[in-house]
Amino acid sequence: MTLTRRSFVLLSICTSAQRFLGQQQGGIASRGIKAQAKPAPSGRPFNAEFIDVAKEAGLHAPVIYGGVDEKKYIVEANGCGCAFVDYDNDGWIDIFLLSGTRLEGTPPGATNRLYKNNRDGTFTDVTEKAGLKAIGWANGVCVGDYNNDGFDDIFCTYFGQNRLYRNNGDGTFTDVTKEAGLLQSGPALWGAGCAFVDYNRDGHLDLFVSNYIRFSFENAPVPGEKSTCNWKGIPVNCGPRGLPTGRHLLYRNNGDGTFTDVTKQAGIDVAIESYGMTVVAADFDEDGWPDIFVACDSTPSLLFMNNHDGTFREEGVTRGVALSDDGMEQAGMGVGIGDYNLDGHLDLFKTHFIDDTSGFYRNDGKGNFDEVTRSAKIAVETRFTSWGAGIVDLDNDGYPDVFFVTGSVYPEVEKKLPQFPYKTRRVLFRNLGNGTFEELESQGGAGISAAHSSRGCAFGDFDNDGDIDVLIVNMNEPPSLLRNDLKVKQNWLKVQLQGVKSNRSAIGARVVAHYGGKTQAQALVSQSSYYSCNDPRLHFGLGAAMEVDLDIHWPSGLHESYRRVAGNRLVTFREGAGVVPNRGWSR
């Protein structure tokens, strides 16, 4: 009686597409799957055109981040995020860009940067004046008014010490990390994603921080040293696989400018085996309490459901957002949140590594998700390592589209394998309005087809012309600022919220707009995309509709309805007080 090791060689090819190509990914999970066949083009025109105006806008400084031609450590590879933030409350969103450094030393000009919007399409670098000059390996940014003084504050994560900047309301910021109780002790953490979130609904913004890897230069393997340090047979920076996972943190806002680490008591510490990245906090099950989603690299993504008593339970796998639809780990990096199918519920879009599809998850309104990547025709694209993403209506037709930026993490590979370039194009899927999307290769303008190695991106209307523009971090290059020039004007509405009982920024609010027979939900979040923060004014494209009915679900639990709100303008709602005058710019 002899048992053979394997009886049937055909089993090998049964799994070939996934398994064998998947093996080539070294330290990053990728299913090695081939793209879904592209359907025939719809032939419908796309009315948005994106032009990179960064240079004209004065965004000249490159975002320094690690080596240019090769990256020895993963710290150099993942890059950072950016934010659209109206720091001076003038109604024109400003730009905040994070920065890294280099292994051999910080080059001149490597710093986070704040650019003030000059209201004429240009920006002025006010970093030093604002007190935001900082060097180091910055990763994520989230924006919110943690002290409820009416001015948005900024929190930045780092490999090393994270930083909280309090907005002084006079154009300057103060680093209050220490006095806020956010100084870390022990070995350096790798702060990654972050989100301001009022998890206990006390009206004060708390803070969630995901950590990526427990990393030290002293102990980190170098390219080629381990099996997780090769990609396509070429030695590359190692990880995340093979490196110890990070540990996520929840800080409760004490209401007096300080925070207390409540990670353990809130039940966040149960999920330790994960490489956490972008954080999105929103009320996914529509119970009035914010939940927290963490995209995780090469480990299951996490969904912390709020128990309404200061604690959370992690249910990502059970609720269908942790793994691929065949139960495999994916390299979750960026997250878009929006309502692609106009059913009034918040769906999620998650970006992944090359040779894998992004993940598109439809919410049933109870916080349970079905993966619809393939049925939505998003699986046609697997060519790129993908990062910052959004579910945003780019052409104001009333149907949210999908946009994401891409770029390899291995600049050294291109020299030997030109088919895997370091700089790659942006990806735009237009919503066809029937639950499916169409990838636009030639439409969308030069800003879409331009190749960069991009990471974070933020969505917002920097020129206040009623459409969504995109700010993009490019590794070791100046950022891109994609101005949206709509060829055909359609209607729109911007909603700004001011919390009263809720936190002043109204972060965590869910707004459901009803227009032209459609229903669309949006959430006000302090981080999404990849480590980035969008314009806090919620933008609804309305198509031909001129008016909107709005349901505002405030973070405090208050629900307010407004009928027949006229479009093509910004409307500011104050919790419990109705429409109030806009700050600064209005239309």
Add this chain to the structure above:
Amino acid sequence: MFQGLAFSGKRDSKSALASYQHALKLSPDYLPALEGAAQIQYDAGSVGAIPLLKRVLTIQPNDVTSHAMLAVLAEKNGDCPTAVKHFSEAGQALESQPEALQGYGACLLKLKRMDEATQVFQQLLASRPDDPRCRQALAAVQLAAEKPQDALGTVQPLLTSSADVGTMQLAAAIFEANKDTPNAVRILRDAIVKDPSDTALYVDFAELAIDHQSFQAGVEMIDAGLKLQPDAANLYLARGVLYVQLAEYQKAESDFERAEQLDPTMGMSAAAQGMLANEQNQNDPAQALAKVRAKLLKKPDDAFLLYLQAAILSKMAAEPGTPEFRQGMESAKRSVKLQPSLTAAHNLLAKYYLDAGENALAAQECRMVLQQSPSDQSALYHLVIALRKSGKQAEIPDLLKKLAKARQESTKQEGERNRYKLVVAPANRRE
């Protein structure tokens, strides 16, 4: 009764049986007659022994001989659950019966009761310590029980210069399971040198090459085999598989066709060609579907082709309620019916059921996969989702733990597979 004994003594089984049966008509529970009749029927391999033995056990429930006989008969009839039940009651009666022990062990294997099977084969080896077949069998069982270190210890005494090719083939598998790829490759090459005509050895090498993404090395070894065995269908099939990995589809197609010509009964070539069509036409699923359907016309009951058809339709994102969706689901159903061991088809069918909202049926398919492959991540995940959608939460925490363990193991294995690349001479390996 005594007549029966006398006939038995004269080795006249027919007359002895007639006498015992006569005695039993007069006294149905007369134990000596029951035992005598049962013995004769058992020796003849007749199922007629079964009711007699059962009656003996009614009278003497602890009769180990009757248990042993019933066990052997059940094992021969393929009824392993019954066989194992009686084997376990047979106790000492098995000690002097190596064939019965082997049957016991084989049944435990079939029932995936690995630890018990290992114990039985250990007992078998202890009773025949110098029999290399018993040692080989124990090593194989230990390997199947995922105890490769134990298997290595067992097979080691056989690895002398005079080891036969079968032992060397098994040893190669054991070395590989112990993550000792260099020794696996070495011993497999030695086996090929010893018997260059054994094509199974080249196929094993090809599998190792596939496991370590060393597709070209696999092709070169198969080439060497084909020089000696130019009409070996299984070598063409294996090389075709390797060519698929190298994306050399024309060569793969040529090899699959040659394999089919050489051995039309092999049955796998059509499936391989279907798989090739699927790989080759990733961007044109309609074309892949057409090719698979053409193959299905010739082999309508090929489970793998049916699975492929279902998989392509699934990839085309057919929506529930559409004819394509229904056809995909039916194809998956037929596939699992024709080949219940095809776990990929069960997983696919589970996904179809999930998409159709048939959560109970999805869970059922997942459980079938998990019976065969308890660590199958897709099945575990789909089962979690099916149970959640059915509102049956109780089982989920345990499944989540199993899924987490399976993921960790899978990641670990992936790292191990990446440790070695195989190259053909002059060096056999490099790290």
